Amino acid sequence: MTVWSRLRPYAMVAPSIVVFSIFFIYPIFYMIFLSFYNWDFINPVKEFVGFNNFVELFKDNEFLQVLSNSLNYTLLSVSLSIVISLLLAIWLNREGAWYGFVQGALFSPHIVSLVSVSLVWMWLMDPKFGLLNALLDMVGLPKQTWLSSPDSSLLSLVLVSVWKGVGYNALIFIAGLQSIPKDVYEASALDEANWWRKFYKITLPMLSPTLFFLIIINLISSFQVFETIAIMTNGGPINSTNTLVFYIYEYGFRYFKIGYASAAGAILLVVVGLLTLVYFKLLSRKVHYQ
Numbered sequence: 001m002t003v004w005s006r007l008r009p010y011a012m013v014a015p016s017i018v019v020f021s022i023f024f025i026y027p028i029f030y031m032i033f034l035s036f037y038n039w040d041f042i043n044p045v046k047e048f049v050g051f052n053n054f055v056e057l058f059k060d061n062e063f064l065q066v067l068s069n070s071l072n073y074t075l076l077s078v079s080l081s082i083v084i085s086l087l088l089a090i091w092l093n094r095e096g097a098w099y100g101f102v103q104g105a106l107f108s109p110h111i112v113s114l115v116s117v118s119l120v121w122m123w124l125m126d127p128k129f130g131l132l133n134a135l136l137d138m139v140g141l142p143k144q145t146w147l148s149s150p151d152s153s154l155l156s157l158v159l160v161s162v163w164k165g166v167g168y169n170a171l172i173f174i175a176g177l178q179s180i181p182k183d184v185y186e187a188s189a190l191d192e193a194n195w196w197r198k199f200y201k202i203t204l205p206m207l208s209p210t211l212f213f214l215i216i217i218n219l220i221s222s223f224q225v226f227e228t229i230a231i232m233t234n235g236g237p238i239n240s241t242n243t244l245v246f247y248i249y250e251y252g253f254r255y256f257k258i259g260y261a262s263a264a265g266a267i268l269l270v271v272v273g274l275l276t277l278v279y280f281k282l283l284s285r286k287v288h289y290q
Helices: 003-034 052-059 061-092 097-111 114-124 131-138 153-178 182-190 195-206 208-223 227-232 244-253 258-286
Strands: none
Touching: 003 258, 052 061, 052 258, 061 097, 061 153, 061 208, 061 244, 061 258, 097 153, 114 131, 114 153, 114 227, 153 208, 153 227, 182 195, 195 208, 208 258, 227 244, 244 258
16 A cells, blocks of 8 residues: 555545634634633733633623523523424324425425524514514413513523424434334334334334434534524513623624633533533433434
8 A cells, every 4th residue: 555545535634624623623722712811802912811701700690691591592492392393203204295395394494594584583573563462462362572571582582493493303303203114113013002102112212313413403503592682682681582602792792802702602612512421421322223
């Protein structure tokens, strides 16, 4: 084997590694570096402050609320999206033009930009002229405050997130369901197993790789929510919908506290990494690969 034969695989992937390092790896390390400095983004001089930015973050009640908002938003949006999309996938996993149409309709919100989705849902949730309150009023139910109240604003954003993401999740679940061998279900039918036993003993275990993948993807994307907050609520009312990414944007590009924002970004990196690691440790052994 020649030297070039040995080096060729590395040469083939080198451009991708260089691009990945420049646009992903370097920014992460530079963010961690900046988290130990005070810098206003304009003055070339950076003031080293050590861990002061991190100490100030955890002394700030606003940041603690933002962290709580992020965790609550992630828990609600991921759990609701996974459960609803799994139920829809089980219902839609069959042949027929009608089911194909419904699959396409469910998936269509996923390809629409978040800006468009946010603008439409702002109109739908308008407390005076919105369609949702008009429908509630038609059936005799009380109108909701939606985005204008701290008690319902975060749940309203969760509703938008679930509506946009459930179609993608359902489509991935359907692909996973169709990969399960049909003879397994035929064998369970001979044993006269009921629907719940088939789901718990066959469907769920054999769907666990798909479920594992979707929870990780949804977990990470939920912590990255930004567009809907920036357009629909701007973090309000009373900081009730402010999350980590929007908080980082505010302090970095509105108040020009780059070191402080970088420290918040480092904490976001640690939180997502720890949650992902714990999830892998707790559930990876329960994933059954065929």
